[in-house]
Amino acid sequence: MNNLTIRELEEKYPFVINYFEENKLDVESHKDETFKEYLDTFSEEDIENWAINKEKLILDLEAFIEQMKEFLGIKEDTKVKSLTILPGHDKSGNKEGFEKLTINKSEIISIVGPTGSGKSRLLADIEWTAQKDTPTGRSIFINDELPDKKWRFSSNNKLVAQLSQNMNFVMDLTVREFLELHAESRLVEDVKGTTEKIILAANNLAGEKFNLDTPVTSLSGGQSRALMIADTAILSSSPIVLIDEIENAGIDRKKALELLVSEDKIVLMATHDPILALMAHKRIIIKNGGIDKIIETSDEEKRLLIELEKMDNVIQGMRNKLRTGEQLKKEEI
Secondary structure (H helix, E strand, C coil), X not given: XXXXXXXHHHHHCCCHHHHHXXXXXXXXXXXXXXXXXXXXXXXXXXXXXXXXXXXXXXHHHHHHHHHHHHXXXXXXXXXXXXXXXXXXXXXXXXXXXXCCEEEECCCEEXXXXXXXXXXXXXXXXXHCCCECCCCCCCEEEECCECCCCHHHHCCCCCCEEEECCCCCCCCXXXXXXXXXXXXXXXXXXXXXXXXXXXXXXXXXXXXXXXXXXXXXXXXXXXXXXXXXXXXXXXXXXCCEEEEECHHXXXXXXXXXXXXXXXXXXXXXXXXXXXXXXXXXXXXXXEECCEEEEEEECCHHXXXXXXXXXXXXXXXXXXXXXXXXXXXXXXXXX
16 A cells, blocks of 8 residues: 555545545645655645644555455455365255365356255355354355354455346436445445446346336336346355356346356356356256266257257247237247
8 A cells, every 4th residue: 555646546446535625734736745755745734734743644544445445345366266166965864976076267057956955055155154063964065264253253255246136226216326325335446437337237138128317116027137147247245156046037048148147147047047057157956965977968958958949939929019009920949
């Protein structure tokens, strides 16, 4: 920090502007100086008249930056690059059917299994970075190391962002106000640009377009889901995203996954849709509370996926025609 100019400090930590304002420090014409160099411009008379303690101001700025980094979940050079799951056991005590699963950022993993088979327990183990201290006995490693305790005990460092099937808003806000509040809480410098980026991404996913002045309470289920996926991809600090049955969301599910992985997220997706299951790099099969096996999508399945997507496009086209009151014809199949 001591070697950074004030301009560089503001670019790296936009929240330091608040520190300067609260301490009534006019740094505007000193942006290319370090904070210490700026303080050295004060005369002895200024120091005496304004009761300036230069050493304390420097120490307080360092403490302020550290506190804000902790609050916002910023930990430099410790981004989540990989998640590793080590096996535990199923509900009967049998060892899970794999040796080790490592998932890297920008990878998609589908989770397949009957209702109640243990998909939620897998998520909970990941979210709490289990260390053989949950009912499954699994262990979770981050970047091939024992996870930092912040993932468990800090409310500001959420390892997992969950997107459930039902996204209902109760706040009396417009989409613009909702996004601006979230962006400001993250101390985003370009709030307007970020807000516009999210609404553009959301409308790329949603079947029905909406705008920044739309009340969030009037959004349809598909629009709400599109908004939250775009918001999670672009603004959320959580490196891992779990999506529950995206096939029921009323959105372009392929574009949704592409958006999430383009933002370096690890995506775990519980699904019953064969297209989504095959779009993943690997799929986890859950049985009796445990991971029964892990299947890597084969070349043959990738070729099958192309055919399934063609069939899906036909169905989507028919659905859109029905919505607009058109009649379907047999030759369209």
